[in-house]
Amino acid sequence: MSLLFTPFTFNAPSGPLTLPNRIVVAPMCQYSAENGQATDWHLTHWTNLLNSGAGLFTIEATAVSAVGRITDGCLGLWDDATQAALGDKLQRARRQAPAVPVCIQISHAGRKASSAAPWHGGMLVAPEDGGWQTVAPSALPHLPQEGTPTELSLADIAQIKADFVNTARRSQALGMEAAELHAAHGYLLHQFLSPVSNQRSDAYGGSFENRIRFPLEVFQAVREVFSGTLGMRISGTDWVEGGWTIDETCELSVLLKQAGAQFVHISSGGISPLQKITLGPDYQVHLAKAVKERSGLPTFAVGLITEPTQAEAVLQRGDADLVALARSFLYKPRWGWEAAVALGGTVDAQHQYWRSLPREAKNIFNDAKIGMR
Numbered sequence: 001m002s003l004l005f006t007p008f009t010f011n012a013p014s015g016p017l018t019l020p021n022r023i024v025v026a027p028m029c030q031y032s033a034e035n036g037q038a039t040d041w042h043l044t045h046w047t048n049l050l051n052s053g054a055g056l057f058t059i060e061a062t063a064v065s066a067v068g069r070i071t072d073g074c075l076g077l078w079d080d081a082t083q084a085a086l087g088d089k090l091q092r093a094r095r096q097a098p099a100v101p102v103c104i105q106i107s108h109a110g111r112k113a114s115s116a117a118p119w120h121g122g123m124l125v126a127p128e129d130g131g132w133q134t135v136a137p138s139a140l141p142h143l144p145q146e147g148t149p150t151e152l153s154l155a156d157i158a159q160i161k162a163d164f165v166n167t168a169r170r171s172q173a174l175g176m177e178a179a180e181l182h183a184a185h186g187y188l189l190h191q192f193l194s195p196v197s198n199q200r201s202d203a204y205g206g207s208f209e210n211r212i213r214f215p216l217e218v219f220q221a222v223r224e225v226f227s228g229t230l231g232m233r234i235s236g237t238d239w240v241e242g243g244w245t246i247d248e249t250c251e252l253s254v255l256l257k258q259a260g261a262q263f264v265h266i267s268s269g270g271i272s273p274l275q276k277i278t279l280g281p282d283y284q285v286h287l288a289k290a291v292k293e294r295s296g297l298p299t300f301a302v303g304l305i306t307e308p309t310q311a312e313a314v315l316q317r318g319d320a321d322l323v324a325l326a327r328s329f330l331y332k333p334r335w336g337w338e339a340a341v342a343l344g345g346t347v348d349a350q351h352q353y354w355r356s357l358p359r360e361a362k363n364i365f366n367d368a369k370i371g372m373r
Contacts, residue, residue, distance in 0.1 A: 030060055
């Protein structure tokens with residue numbers, strides 16, 4: 001039997017959440033919001049991916065404040081207007097798809113905020129050019145040629161923690177079954193974790209215990225107000241000498257488990273242009289394996305996992321509990337269907353699609369009753 005198409009259950013304070021399979025649509029920024037508000041692009045994008053055959057769909061990095069956005073086109077959830085827009089588009093998308101659980105990735109970009117969209121170069125946009133002043137644990141720019149972020153005061157840190165809590169409350173009000181705090185790819189929570197970006201001399205910098213303090217405080221505060229399935233995405237390594245390591249990731253994951261986490265989603269990199277990564281299939285899976293073995297937390301593997309048999313092999317080896325894909329779903333929005341055909345699995349699909357399978361493919365749709373005229 002295919003492990004990829006076996007159910008998986010998370011046990012959260014609000015009760016168990018059972019996914020029909022172990023395929024996760026990873027969060028993918030679309031840079032298509034207006035003043036943080038979801039648009040018709042999101043309606044189309046979310047409807048498409050909710051019909052992908054995946055067991056869990058994750059909404060892109062969603063900012064806790066306007067200054068926490070990566071770009072001025074990034075999605076947000078910080079006030080009534082952003083909540084109304086996100087809620088409207090998500091509710092409409094969910095009505096056009098099978099009942100797929102939804103996870104939201106909650107984020108603050110820190111010193112990587114105020115950037116141009118990728119198709120405009122992705123570089124920092126200065127305030128005088130329409131951007132805004134960025135903030136960070138320490139006054140260190142991500143790139144030498146970029147403007148210097150403002151070092152966060154203790155009052156600023158407290159406010160950002162409150163912003164995460166606010167977004168988590170709004171996520172629960174919108175019916176999100178799960179939430180993922182973004183502590184990867186060089187964004188604010190990762191900036192606190194890594195000695196590359198965190199050179200503070202107070203209780204939030206220096207030792208491992210100090211550098212994890214803020215991300216852990218944020219998690220604990222969110223756990224108090226969000227009763228659904230809750231986890232964190234972590235860069236398993238910075239790929240930089242003297243940076244954040246896989247051993248530290250494992251130690252943090254153990255503490256997250258003790259704090260009430262249901263999962264960790266293990267990615268890597270993003271904190272420094274000096275990172276040295278050898279890209280290739282499964283290049284991050286060993287990081288997920290280490291975290292799974294040492295923390296015992298349900299673990300997502302992600303990164304250049306593109307083929308159904310490759311995803312199945314990750315699970316068969318016991319390297320992770322679930323497999324997340326991002327760009328593969330942009331290229332093949334029905335990747336989950338292809339995986340079901342290849343591995344003998346089944347998926348839920350809207351009845352309008354029941355007649356879509358090639359004749360040589362076994363019917364993979366649950367409860368399909370296909371008639372012809």
